Amino acid sequence: MGCCYSFFCNEDGSPQRGEPSERTHLLVDPVSNNSNIPIYNSEDFLSNSNALPKKTDEQSALNRILQETATNVIDVAALDSHNLQQHEYVERMRQYSLKLQQACASNKLPPRTKMCLLQDIPAPEKVLSSESVNPDDLRLINSAVTRAAAAISDIKVEHKEDMVVMFRVPD
Amino acid sequence: MVEEIRKVIQELLLKVSGLYCVLITDRDGVPVLKVLTDKAPELATRPAFLSTFGLAIDQGSKLGLGKAKTLICTYSQYQIVQMNKLPLVISFIASDTCNTGHILGLEKYIEPLLANLTVAVADTQ
Numbered sequence: 001m002g003c004c005y006s007f008f009c010n011e012d013g014s015p016q017r018g019e020p021s022e023r024t025h026l027l028v029d030p031v032s033n034n035s036n037i038p039i040y041n042s043e044d045f046l047s048n049s050n051a052l053p054k055k056t057d058e059q060s061a062l063n064r065i066l067q068e069t070a071t072n073v074i075d076v077a078a079l080d081s082h083n084l085q086q087h088e089y090v091e092r093m094r095q096y097s098l099k100l101q102q103a104c105a106s107n108k109l110p111p112r113t114k115m116c117l118l119q120d121i122p123a124p125e126k127v128l129s130s131e132s133v134n135p136d137d138l139r140l141i142n143s144a145v146t147r148a149a150a151a152i153s154d155i156k157v158e159h160k161e162d163m164v165v166m167f168r169v170p171d
Numbered sequence: 172m173v174e175e176i177r178k179v180i181q182e183l184l185l186k187v188s189g190l191y192c193v194l195i196t197d198r199d200g201v202p203v204l205k206v207l208t209d210k211a212p213e214l215a216t217r218p219a220f221l222s223t224f225g226l227a228i229d230q231g232s233k234l235g236l237g238k239a240k241t242l243i244c245t246y247s248q249y250q251i252v253q254m255n256k257l258p259l260v261i262s263f264i265a266s267d268t269c270n271t272g273h274i275l276g277l278e279k280y281i282e283p284l285l286a287n288l289t290v291a292v293a294d295t296q
Binding site: 099105 | 172201291294
């Protein structure tokens with residue numbers, strides 16, 4: 001806030017300059033103060049705090065840059081495929097099978113995830129590949145169901161007696 | 172127990188038509204679990220071929236697109252799908268006409284089985 005107001009005061013050359021008013025900034029010349037703050041890099045702090053000879057620092061920084069660049073570069077020609085020796089391969093395979101046996105003995109297999117949507121049908125492919133229902137049968141089923149539904153919707157309670165019955169307490 | 176895992180993967184293998192084998196290896200291509208059919212090409216199941224995935228994903232992660240998860244290579248007769256589950260690598264070898272989406276869909280079924288395999292590999296390394 002103070003910063004903004006001070007900027008505008010300078011611009012319009014207010015006649016009240018020097019006198020306390022609503023435009024007088026509370027902090028003394030904050031803009032010029034800000035500009036004096038020195039900028040440090042994190043590397044400067046590191047080098048200052050360590051207080052090591054500067055040359056070693058530079059060398060290590062350069063080495064680091066070189067290292068970083070080397071890891072970031074995709075150099076296909078320099079890729080060395082580390083081919084395993086046959087005995088090493090066999091040895092590792094043997095170790096894996098041993099460790100796997102141990103791991104499996106101590107840990108249970110997680111419960112199996114649902115593999116099939118139609119789990120309650122033992123052989124879904126047979127059901128799905130069977131012939132479709134005869135259209136006449138389907139029509140019969142549909143009409144029967146429609147009539148049954150109509151009949152169910154017609155069911156009504158026949159009112160015969162009073163719902164609330166007074167119990168006559170003998171005097 | 173190991174046989175159970177193998178059986179589950181065998182069942183999955185049969186569900187995808189054109190899938191020839193599922194190999195679960197370490198990053199150097201040393202097999203931890205192999206489920207093969209007789210159509211699997213022998214050369215592609217060797218560590219010299221499978222280990223190239225490890226190198227490829229290392230380099231691929233430098234492209235600024237994040238960690239490489241899956242690599243799909245299609246050849247004239249085969250397709251290879253490899254999944255990054257480090258320290259494990261899952262490799263699927265299938266015919267070129269096999270539905271790649273079906274292979275990728277197997278991931279969620281295989282993933283729960285990997286816990287013990289990961290332990291075996293992580294202990295050894």
